[in-house]
Amino acid sequence: xxxxxxxxxxxxxxxxxxxxxxxxxxxxxxxxxxxxxxxxxxxxxxxxxxxxxxxxxxxxxxxxxxxxxxxxxxxxxxxxxxxxxxxxxxxxxxxxxxxxxxxxxxxxxxxxxxxxxxxxxxxxxxxxxxxxxxxxxxxxxxxxxxxxxxxxxxxxxxxxxxxxxxxxxxxxxxxxxxxxxxxxxxxxxxxxxxxxxxxxxxxxxxxxxxxxxxxxxxxxxxxxxxxxxxxxxxxxxxxxxxxxxxxxxxxx
Amino acid sequence: xxxxxxxxxxxxxxxxxxxxxxxxxxxxxxxxxxxxxxxxxxxxxxxxxxxxxxxxxxxxxxxxxxxxxxxxxxxxxxxxxxxxxxxxxxxxxxxxxxxxxxxxxxxxxxxxxxxxxxxxxxxxxxxxxxxxxxxxxxxxxxxxxxxxxxxxxxxxxxxxxxxxx
Numbered sequence: 001x002x003x004x005x006x007x008x009x010x011x012x013x014x015x016x017x018x019x020x021x022x023x024x025x026x027x028x029x030x031x032x033x034x035x036x037x038x039x040x041x042x043x044x045x046x047x048x049x050x051x052x053x054x055x056x057x058x059x060x061x062x063x064x065x066x067x068x069x070x071x072x073x074x075x076x077x078x079x080x081x082x083x084x085x086x087x088x089x090x091x092x093x094x095x096x097x098x099x100x101x102x103x104x105x106x107x108x109x110x111x112x113x114x115x116x117x118x119x120x121x122x123x124x125x126x127x128x129x130x131x132x133x134x135x136x137x138x139x140x141x142x143x144x145x146x147x148x149x150x151x152x153x154x155x156x157x158x159x160x161x162x163x164x165x166x167x168x169x170x171x172x173x174x175x176x177x178x179x180x181x182x183x184x185x186x187x188x189x190x191x192x193x194x195x196x197x198x199x200x201x202x203x204x205x206x207x208x209x210x211x212x213x214x215x216x217x218x219x220x221x222x223x224x225x226x227x228x229x230x231x232x233x234x235x236x237x238x239x240x241x242x243x244x245x246x247x248x249x250x251x252x
Numbered sequence: 253x254x255x256x257x258x259x260x261x262x263x264x265x266x267x268x269x270x271x272x273x274x275x276x277x278x279x280x281x282x283x284x285x286x287x288x289x290x291x292x293x294x295x296x297x298x299x300x301x302x303x304x305x306x307x308x309x310x311x312x313x314x315x316x317x318x319x320x321x322x323x324x325x326x327x328x329x330x331x332x333x334x335x336x337x338x339x340x341x342x343x344x345x346x347x348x349x350x351x352x353x354x355x356x357x358x359x360x361x362x363x364x365x366x367x368x369x370x371x372x373x374x375x376x377x378x379x380x381x382x383x384x385x386x387x388x389x390x391x392x393x394x395x396x397x398x399x400x401x402x403x404x405x406x407x408x409x410x411x412x413x414x415x416x417x
Contacts, residue, residue: 128336130306
């Protein structure tokens with residue numbers, strides 16, 4: 001793998017994570033438990049989609065061939081997506097969404113802090129922007145963890161169950177493969193193994209205050225670095241890509 | 253190289269400074285700090301803008317407004333480029349811009365150096381209407397990506413706060 005190929009795949013992963021996460025969160029539109037949450041979750045979705053656009057635009061520029069970010073979002077098949085599996089899992093109930101948001105936004109704050117110092121100027125610039133946004137996402141999900149964890153017996157139980165079910169998908173966030181190692185040497189990528197203990201300590205602090213038991217590390221799902229996904233990604237793409245598949249290059 | 257430019261860089265800046273933010277019409281894109289640079293080319297110019305938020309839907313409209321205005325002014329080839337570096341910050345807003353926001357009913361952003369992002373409720377935001385500092389945060393996410401929702405405990409009116417970024 002050349003450094004150029006590594007950069008393309010790495011940038012795609014950054015874009016895909018934001019795209020799939022944003023698409024999932026947008027499912028809350030008009031279905032939020034209260035109006036303010038409807039606005040909050042869709043605002044976060046909008047941040048994600050914006051970030052996806054920025055990263056995929058850069059990925060398209062690296063690939064060349066006059067491709068655009070839309071080609072990458074709408075015309076790739078499931079096996080060509082590299083988002084972490086946790087982003088594609090169904091939104092579930094509100095507790096599942098909040099737990100998922102906490103796990104992901106804590107990771108993003110760490111990741112974008114590291115990437116904002118990347119030697120690749122474009123990645124550093126987008127990451128600096130993403131960092132400011134992901135801090136708001138983190139505070140949002142953290143405060144909801146406190147409220148649900150210390151709320152009623154039902155809200156506590158639902159949040160606990162959500163963390164238990166999502167935990168096996170967190171190992172993948174920190175997997176490093178060939179492109180990571182190539183770009184790490186060049187000072188472009190983040191060292192995910194360094195981020196892992198910081199992430200875990202932050203999540204542990206939030207869960208403790210939310211009176212939620214930290215799940216134990218056991219079996220961890222894997223595969224997204226090679227384009228292997230859960231059954232859910234195909235369904236997302238079927239909906240998201242329908243128009244461009246049925247009417248290629250349609251504009252309005 | 254001879255540049256057949258019909259407008260100087262300053263003139264183009266002057267034109268672009270009249271474009272208003274589509275979502276907050278009392279301020280211009282220059283006052284918001286979104287207009288970063290103008291580079292003259294042989295047949296026109298490149299305009300460099302930076303987004304407030306990555307997903308800001310106003311960016312598309314702003315690009316359209318820039319192209320339309322410069323074309324109408326006789327500049328043929330205009331290219332609008334979005335740059336993420338340096339990353340936009342509310343700290344670029346001048347005191348005059350913040351005053352305009354306040355008069356429009358939006359509480360102006362506090363300087364980033366004074367904000368602990370982990371504790372948003374510790375921020376004291378004054379009501380843009382009655383100026384009371386007895387206000388409460390409702391949600392960090394509001395009608396647009398850049399604003400939070402507050403309510404004033406004194407005059408009982410809800411208001412928006414332009415988040416520090």
